[in-house]
Amino acid sequence: MSSVTSRNRRRVLKGAAALGAYALSASPARSAAKPFEGVELNVSCWSAPFPKLLQTYLPEFEKLTGIKVNYDTPGFLIYNQRVDLELSTRGSSYDVLNITFIYVDRWLRAGWFAPLNDFLKDPAATPKDFDIDDFLPATRKIMSDKQGNLYGIPWTCDISMAAAGRYDLVTQAGLAMPTTFDEIEKVAAATNKNGVAGFLGDNRHGWNFPPYLQGFGGNVFRKPPDDLMPMLDTREAIAAADFYCHLLRDYGPNGVLSYSYDQVTAALKQGRGNYVTEGHIFLMPAADPDSKEAKTVRYSPFPRGPAGQFPGFATHAWGIPVGAKNKRASWEFIKWAMSKEMMMRAVTEKGYSSPSRRSVVQSPEFKKRLTLNDNDVADIYLKGIETAGGSDYMAYRIVHVFPQVDTLIGQAMERIVSKQMSAADSMRQAQASAIADLKKAGVKL
Amino acid sequence: MAAAVAATDRGYSVTPRQRLALLGGLLPAMVLLAALTLAPALYLFVVSLTPATPTNPSSLTDFSAPAQNYLSALADERFTESLWVQLKLSASTVIAQTVLGLGVALLLDRRARLVQALRTIFLIPMVLPPIVAALIWKILYTPDVSPLHRVLAAVHLPVSSLITNPHTALWAIAFADTWEWFPFTMLIILAALQVVPREPVEAAKVDGARPLQLFWYVVLPFIRPAIVVAALFRLIDSIKAFPLIYVLTSGGPGTATQVTNYYAFTQAFNYAYWGYASAIAVMLTAGVFALSWLVSAVGTRSSAHD
Numbered sequence: 001m002s003s004v005t006s007r008n009r010r011r012v013l014k015g016a017a018a019l020g021a022y023a024l025s026a027s028p029a030r031s032a033a034k035p036f037e038g039v040e041l042n043v044s045c046w047s048a049p050f051p052k053l054l055q056t057y058l059p060e061f062e063k064l065t066g067i068k069v070n071y072d073t074p075g076f077l078i079y080n081q082r083v084d085l086e087l088s089t090r091g092s093s094y095d096v097l098n099i100t101f102i103y104v105d106r107w108l109r110a111g112w113f114a115p116l117n118d119f120l121k122d123p124a125a126t127p128k129d130f131d132i133d134d135f136l137p138a139t140r141k142i143m144s145d146k147q148g149n150l151y152g153i154p155w156t157c158d159i160s161m162a163a164a165g166r167y168d169l170v171t172q173a174g175l176a177m178p179t180t181f182d183e184i185e186k187v188a189a190a191t192n193k194n195g196v197a198g199f200l201g202d203n204r205h206g207w208n209f210p211p212y213l214q215g216f217g218g219n220v221f222r223k224p225p226d227d228l229m230p231m232l233d234t235r236e237a238i239a240a241a242d243f244y245c246h247l248l249r250d251y252g253p254n255g256v257l258s259y260s261y262d263q264v265t266a267a268l269k270q271g272r273g274n275y276v277t278e279g280h281i282f283l284m285p286a287a288d289p290d291s292k293e294a295k296t297v298r299y300s301p302f303p304r305g306p307a308g309q310f311p312g313f314a315t316h317a318w319g320i321p322v323g324a325k326n327k328r329a330s331w332e333f334i335k336w337a338m339s340k341e342m343m344m345r346a347v348t349e350k351g352y353s354s355p356s357r358r359s360v361v362q363s364p365e366f367k368k369r370l371t372l373n374d375n376d377v378a379d380i381y382l383k384g385i386e387t388a389g390g391s392d393y394m395a396y397r398i399v400h401v402f403p404q405v406d407t408l409i410g411q412a413m414e415r416i417v418s419k420q421m422s423a424a425d426s427m428r429q430a431q432a433s434a435i436a437d438l439k440k441a442g443v444k445l
Numbered sequence: 446m447a448a449a450v451a452a453t454d455r456g457y458s459v460t461p462r463q464r465l466a467l468l469g470g471l472l473p474a475m476v477l478l479a480a481l482t483l484a485p486a487l488y489l490f491v492v493s494l495t496p497a498t499p500t501n502p503s504s505l506t507d508f509s510a511p512a513q514n515y516l517s518a519l520a521d522e523r524f525t526e527s528l529w530v531q532l533k534l535s536a537s538t539v540i541a542q543t544v545l546g547l548g549v550a551l552l553l554d555r556r557a558r559l560v561q562a563l564r565t566i567f568l569i570p571m572v573l574p575p576i577v578a579a580l581i582w583k584i585l586y587t588p589d590v591s592p593l594h595r596v597l598a599a600v601h602l603p604v605s606s607l608i609t610n611p612h613t614a615l616w617a618i619a620f621a622d623t624w625e626w627f628p629f630t631m632l633i634i635l636a637a638l639q640v641v642p643r644e645p646v647e648a649a650k651v652d653g654a655r656p657l658q659l660f661w662y663v664v665l666p667f668i669r670p671a672i673v674v675a676a677l678f679r680l681i682d683s684i685k686a687f688p689l690i691y692v693l694t695s696g697g698p699g700t701a702t703q704v705t706n707y708y709a710f711t712q713a714f715n716y717a718y719w720g721y722a723s724a725i726a727v728m729l730t731a732g733v734f735a736l737s738w739l740v741s742a743v744g745t746r747s748s749a750h751d
Contacts, residue, residue: 081714088499106717110500203695254588255606257698263589272589400500404716415699418611426699433523440517440718441498 037066039329044072045098046079048316049281050155053350054337061336067329076100087112092323095330099152099319104142105225106400108151113319115149119331130335134357138389139315142398152317153338154356159384160211160302160312161377163283166196166274167298177300181215181243184275184303188251191274198251200273202261205413206406208277209244210396211312215305216240220396220405228399228443230434232412233427236307242423245416257414268293277302279312280381281354287372299375301384313388314397315356361385404437486730493723500717514724524725526700527708534619534704535683541623543676546630551660553631554638564635571628579692582621586693608693611701618689618702625689626682630675637671638664677740684733705729 045051119125139154173190192198218236222229261282267273271292286297302311320330343360346352370378412430415421494511497504518524586608588594597604607617649663696703713722
């Protein structure tokens, strides 16, 4: 009991210290008079861990600034559809919105978000210790245009890595964590028995397949974002599709095509699946105390294909819609939500595992949080993000027509796994459909 | 006009002035109805004549190629394939729900207290929010958590996931849809059964008619209009099928369960092709009207012959 009280006291003190630091760093005028007193902000983001945990801290922000925040976190699809409609009208219903990764190009190209450079340059608006350079370069690159204008402050990173929930079975078979695609095949085949699926994967094939595609030397488009000719029927793409679908079909669990990411996590935790390549966020729960694989799980970077290693990377960011009425107040919210202190509190107090600030990622607290079953997952996380930031291979994902191709990739994989078509036929059909859809979108091919 | 004619048929005479007064009385309701129903439909049609997409506001007023979306749709294999999937789903669900609804209604057309309680129980699937019904079937069709799959596995009859198999996915949806909506047809047919006059039934019994003959030659002619109406409602609703497909298969595996309605949804909300999706919606609406007219005409004619 006393330890709980003392921990709570420490949390309160830490919170008070963070608020104090934030208040001190702000302009004297605001500290004195709360210039945003009475302002209402409508803030929305899809339902993800960071925005949800941020919600619990909102009373602190409201007390500090006098701003009232109306906050909602609908599901991913609903959020994107709703915001797409709202932004297209350049309406003023929202003051702060999430810039969704796969809609970056579409929403920024259309001029639906305001650049944040003026706020960042203005010392009265942004204290020096906000330190925009602390955000990992891979995340800022995604949220910037070619002229270097930044439109969103990234709050998360999602990086593909690998986990073997039943590493004990892997070692029993005389194998180790796969570092290449060929080794994935061996591990999946050797561990696919006794009620354990050798390979797991969720139904977001538009996210899970491209790292394999690029590993085989292919790409989604010829040279995104400048040349958007789809490349789904190349020899490399067909080989990658054949390999990826073979893993799902021959080593996946019953009904693998309908697996959502939570089902993958659940299968890992229940000991029903072994090897999986996924976003890190869905793999970490395998090491939770209530997981049957807590003692046997092992993590590794995303394996290399014949053409190299291309772990999938995604980020999302807070931005200000151009129609927002009080952008200065919107920025006040973003600055608070994305301060170093808040992100560190998210890690230490709420167990947040996808920070976007280097100082937080490299902190002892985060390293401790991501040391799972003696695996240094924090290191895998950082190195994966740096791999993504070191080249432009993720450019395919943020072009405005990717949602079309994303759906077509999903359908192509499903046709192959369910044996409706061969890999070659299915990818050719996907290519033809992609060309038709891109032309419809006005893309010159 | 219809009211005036009906009045004349019954022997009333309506003066032009009275007719004008009748129309005047109806006018506010008709204006309201037009504003609420026709205006959005008209706007849908207008948008279908443009390459509208939200990322390009000027596209909403670009009428330079008004037929383009319609021509594109006719040349779009995914659209024509979705029509075929739609046809299979609509035909199977309407037939299944009508037959099952009729069968259960005949069984429940009794005055016993137990039977009356059963009627209420049968209505439960229909009154569930569609998304809840979809979630129930998602659980039942997901091998990891499904009690159905577990029971079958326990008796050494394991079944592969029905919703990820291209040969069974559509029928799995049709089955769930039938479970959810047969109570609707049952309810309408049961209501019709309860107003079937007793005299011809008793007379046929006295003449020695067997139960099947009694049903076919006496009862069915009385309830046929109700069956047609129920089937018509289900036909229209089957074309609007969405929650089950969205939750269970998302149109997959591949495009095995992608009905036209779902295809239009992906075009509008995943791809932002509003103009194209509107054109599909307009064609779908026209198709529903045509089918409704056809079913109604066939039903009316067969009733008139009886």
